[in-house]
Amino acid sequence: MKYTILVNGAARPVEAEPDTPLLWVLRDDLGLKGTKFGCGAGLCGACTVHLDGAATRACTLPLSAVGQRAVTTIEGVGASALGRSVQDAWLAVDVVQCGYCQAGQIMSATALLARNPAPTDADIDRAMAGNLCRCGTYLRIRAAIKQAAGLPRAGDARRAAT
Numbered sequence: 424m425k426y427t428i429l430v431n432g433a434a435r436p437v438e439a440e441p442d443t444p445l446l447w448v449l450r451d452d453l454g455l456k457g458t459k460f461g462c463g464a465g466l467c468g469a470c471t472v473h474l475d476g477a478a479t480r481a482c483t484l485p486l487s488a489v490g491q492r493a494v495t496t497i498e499g500v501g502a503s504a505l506g507r508s509v510q511d512a513w514l515a516v517d518v519v520q521c522g523y524c525q526a527g528q529i530m531s532a533t534a535l536l537a538r539n540p541a542p543t544d545a546d547i548d549r550a551m552a553g554n555l556c557r558c559g560t561y562l563r564i565r566a567a568i569k570q571a572a573g574l575p576r577a578g579d580a581r582r583a584a585t
Contacts, residue, residue: 428489430455431499441487446470448486449496457497457526461555468554471527472496478534478550497526500533505571509533512571520558528554532568540572 427436430453437452449455449472458481461469465480472481473495500506509532519525528551535542535550542550547565556564569575 424487426486426489428486428494429491430494431496432493432502437486439486442485444482445472445484445486445489445494446481449481449494455496455498459523459526461524461527466553466555467524468527468531469524471530471554473500473530473534476534476537478531495530497530500530503533505536506533509536509567509571512567516563516567516570518560518563518567520556520560524554524556524558528556528564532564532571536568536572541574542568542572 424441425436425438427434428448429435430449435453437448439448439452446458446460449458450460458472459469460482461467463482465483468480470480470482471478473479473493474484474489475492476495501510509529513519513525513529518528531551531554535547539546544565547568551561551564551568
């Protein structure tokens with residue numbers, strides 16, 4: 424079937440079966456390789472994109488369910504000031520180790536900050552719980568989210584006192 428989906432602000436025609444996961448449409452049909460395949464069951468978060476701003480697992484979302492809603496991928500998230508702020512914080516804090524999960528992490532973090540610009544540690548932990556990082560960079564992820572939000576990070580008071 425033929426569809427036109429809005430991806431990163433542009434209407435993109437695609438031809439695929441209605442039950443094709445959005446992940447494969449993005450990667451195989453549109454060439455947007457930043458969204459990663461992790462588990463295929465929506466459990467690891469590597470495939471996270473935004474659907475009308477909400478963090479959504481692309482591996483379990485059928486193309487037919489996208490409709491007229493806007494899809495934002497890691498390739499497009501930096502077009503917004505918030506997305507750019509999160510990406511910049513990721514670099515400043517040096518979050519990335521192997522990097523495989525980081526696109527999904529950034530997408531979930533950006534969605535969190537869009538709905539809660541001053542999250543607590545508990546808010547961050549809840550929002551990011553569905554994103555797995557085999558390298559264990561969770562403390563750096565939390566620090567980057569706080570930096571993007573303009574919140575003090577753990578140890579900032581100690582550094583300021585010295």
